[in-house]
Amino acid sequence: MTDLLWLWILLGVVVVVGGGAALLVPRSRKRRGGGSTIAAPTTGDGRVAEPGTAAGPAVEEAAPEAAVEPAAPALETPEPVAGRMVRLRDRLARTGSPLGARLLSVLSRDHLTEDDWDELEETLLLADIGAGPAEELLDALRTRVRVLGVRDPKAVRDLLREELLKVVDPSLDREVATTGPTGADGERLPAVVLVVGVNGTGKTTTVGKLARVLVAEDRSVVLGAADTFRAAAADQLQTWGARVGVETVRSDRDGADPAAVAFDAVRKGRDDGTDVVLVDTAGRLQNKAGLMDELGKITRVITREAPLAEVLLVLDATTGQNGLNQARVFGEVAGVTGIVLTKLDGTARGGIVVAVQRELGVPVKLVGLGEGPDDLAPFDPEQFVDGLLG
Ligand SMILES: Nc1nc2c(ncn2[C@@H]2O[C@H](COP(=O)(O)OP(=O)(O)OP(=O)(O)O)[C@@H](O)[C@H]2O)c(=O)[nH]1
Numbered sequence: 001m002t003d004l005l006w007l008w009i010l011l012g013v014v015v016v017v018g019g020g021a022a023l024l025v026p027r028s029r030k031r032r033g034g035g036s037t038i039a040a041p042t043t044g045d046g047r048v049a050e051p052g053t054a055a056g057p058a059v060e061e062a063a064p065e066a067a068v069e070p071a072a073p074a075l076e077t078p079e080p081v082a083g084r085m086v087r088l089r090d091r092l093a094r095t096g097s098p099l100g101a102r103l104l105s106v107l108s109r110d111h112l113t114e115d116d117w118d119e120l121e122e123t124l125l126l127a128d129i130g131a132g133p134a135e136e137l138l139d140a141l142r143t144r145v146r147v148l149g150v151r152d153p154k155a156v157r158d159l160l161r162e163e164l165l166k167v168v169d170p171s172l173d174r175e176v177a178t179t180g181p182t183g184a185d186g187e188r189l190p191a192v193v194l195v196v197g198v199n200g201t202g203k204t205t206t207v208g209k210l211a212r213v214l215v216a217e218d219r220s221v222v223l224g225a226a227d228t229f230r231a232a233a234a235d236q237l238q239t240w241g242a243r244v245g246v247e248t249v250r251s252d253r254d255g256a257d258p259a260a261v262a263f264d265a266v267r268k269g270r271d272d273g274t275d276v277v278l279v280d281t282a283g284r285l286q287n288k289a290g291l292m293d294e295l296g297k298i299t300r301v302i303t304r305e306a307p308l309a310e311v312l313l314v315l316d317a318t319t320g321q322n323g324l325n326q327a328r329v330f331g332e333v334a335g336v337t338g339i340v341l342t343k344l345d346g347t348a349r350g351g352i353v354v355a356v357q358r359e360l361g362v363p364v365k366l367v368g369l370g371e372g373p374d375d376l377a378p379f380d381p382e383q384f385v386d387g388l389l390g
Helices: 002-038 064-068 084-094 099-107 114-126 131-148 153-168 203-216 231-243 258-272 288-302 317-334 352-360 381-389
Strands: 191-196 221-226 247-249 276-281 308-316 338-342 364-368 376-378
Touching (some): 084 376, 084 381, 099 114, 131 352, 153 381, 191 203, 191 258, 191 288, 191 317, 203 221, 203 231, 203 276, 203 308, 203 338, 203 376, 221 231, 221 258, 231 247, 258 276, 258 288, 276 288, 308 317, 308 352, 317 352, 338 352, 352 364
Parallel strands (some): 191 308, 221 276
């Protein structure tokens, strides 16, 4: 009898332990698969949604394993914008003797001969300042050096600084328009900034950096990846945006209609009450008619939603005369309102600032000072001239 009792007890233990194990195994497997609850949320069209956007479904239940999953990368805080231009002096110094310093060394000679004046002219032309502004600057310097008989190095420097500043023109309005107009029904529309330029000049990078400038100034931003010619350009732009929590409107189809993407971006900006919509374009310079068609269509389509606040032309400061030729074509085709001069850190030819402003009749508004994410600065004529003077 006792044996039978022990047998029943043993059987009971086996059933309880076995059943428990059978329940535990599937549960622990289910937990491992529960990674889906922490998978990156997607937008309606299957793209990865930005953190904190409405498109991202809320995580329903924090599974214990979620705690050991790698956390989403923290959003970056862009550097404050003020004072960025100061870096220019260091960067220019690295490219060799800045233009102003070379001019200064000639102007400081005891008796300026015609050869010295020729040398000054040659220096200005080599720095891409352009023939007209070079002549203007030299005429002013000749007169003032003769009349004032300036010899003391500090006075010569002040004189040169003043005259360089005049040709750079501090009176131009260099503010990038980032306040949208008010629509017919009183609705605040986003400021739409269209960014154009030849590939490789730093357009996509500039849009990314500009988004950071705006985020640093507490403005809300939407990016439009209307450079659909090169698929990687949209990825590049989306990465720039994601780093500072800015959404990118893009097409996942290669060669999609850039105007449609631009339109969607502006519509999203309008629907969301966004301050600024930045639209990157391909702007291939295969021929003027093709470029005109593409940019014309983008502009027409965008302005159905909101007027353009700015058309920024991105130019590579290291390309000299070639850059000016591009500027001319874009100026005719795109109604450029401001210039972004990139790679100013990589050239001793700072005179291009003056030449391109004269060529297009629009101001340089921003300058690229390096490859770092915050190496974009609002152009400040005084600091620029100080940078040239070394
Ligand atoms: N040194 C320096 N490099 C820069 C600057 N701005 C952009 N670049 C570099 O220039 C290269 C081209 O930049 P992108 O932004 O891809 O040029 P893009 O005009 O958009 O070219 P696509 O995307 O092909 O249309 C990249 O390696 C950038 O890091 C700058 O101010 N200084």
